[in-house]
Amino acid sequence: MYQIKNQIYLDMTKTQKSALCNFLRALVKKSPEMSVDDVLDKFLEDEKYYFEINNPHFEFLKDYLDNNKFLEETYLYIKECRKYYDYKKSQAPIIQAQKEYEKKKRAFLRDVKMSKEQPTKKQLYYYDRLCKKYNIEKKELTSKLEARDEIDRILNENPLSFISGI
Numbered sequence: 001m002y003q004i005k006n007q008i009y010l011d012m013t014k015t016q017k018s019a020l021c022n023f024l025r026a027l028v029k030k031s032p033e034m035s036v037d038d039v040l041d042k043f044l045e046d047e048k049y050y051f052e053i054n055n056p057h058f059e060f061l062k063d064y065l066d067n068n069k070f071l072e073e074t075y076l077y078i079k080e081c082r083k084y085y086d087y088k089k090s091q092a093p094i095i096q097a098q099k100e101y102e103k104k105k106r107a108f109l110r111d112v113k114m115s116k117e118q119p120t121k122k123q124l125y126y127y128d129r130l131c132k133k134y135n136i137e138k139k140e141l142t143s144k145l146e147a148r149d150e151i152d153r154i155l156n157e158n159p160l161s162f163i164s165g166i
Contacts, residue, residue, distance in 0.1 A: 001025075001080040008073035016060050021077065023057065028081040032089070036079045043074070111145055119147035130154045 009017045028039055047065060050056045064070040119127075119141045127147055131138045134154065141147045 001077075001084045004076055004080045008077055009070075012060065016058070020058060020061075024074065024077055025081050028078055029085055032085065036075065036082050039078050039082075040071075040075055043078075044071075114145035114148065115143045117144045118142075119144050123147040123151065127151055127154075134158055 005017075005021055009020065012020070024043065027043060031039060031042070034042070044065065047057065047061055051062060051065075056062070123144065124141065124147065127141060127150060128138065130136070130151065131154075134157075136154065139150075141150060
């Protein structure tokens with residue numbers, strides 16, 4: 001897409017080219033079910049309509065709308081945008097799987113780190129209060145991970161404990 005972008009609309013200013021390309025890319029993105037020809041036709045119809053009511057998106061396009069070179073370049077750009085978004089859509093499951101893997105990896109590393117750290121005062125206090133409330137024999141907690149797991153176990157065995165308070 002970026003290679004095509006450098007080859008088209010050479011007679012426009014940098015700002016005009018950027019605004020037009022961004023608009024076309026957004027148009028392609030929000031209408032994935034439309035073909036390249038349909039997107040181009042919709043764009044041309046909309047722009048001609050806005051010129052008729054004297055409220056154009058891009059005033060500089062007045063001279064370009066009937067130019068064959070402009071239409072060819074616009075068609076090429078829309079086609080490249082469609083390829084880009086189709087490729088991006090096809091990569092979505094792979095990207096999602098990578099995100100899930102990274103999430104599991106972060107959770108594992110967090111657990112490893114917690115297993116090497118001493119439990120916090122809040123964890124110890126909360127565990128102590130839960131043990132007293134439910135008459136559970138306390139055991140020595142050696143890590144944040146163990147404290148978290150013990151507190152979770154107690155809360156799961158006594159599901160209404162978080163509602164009634166300690």
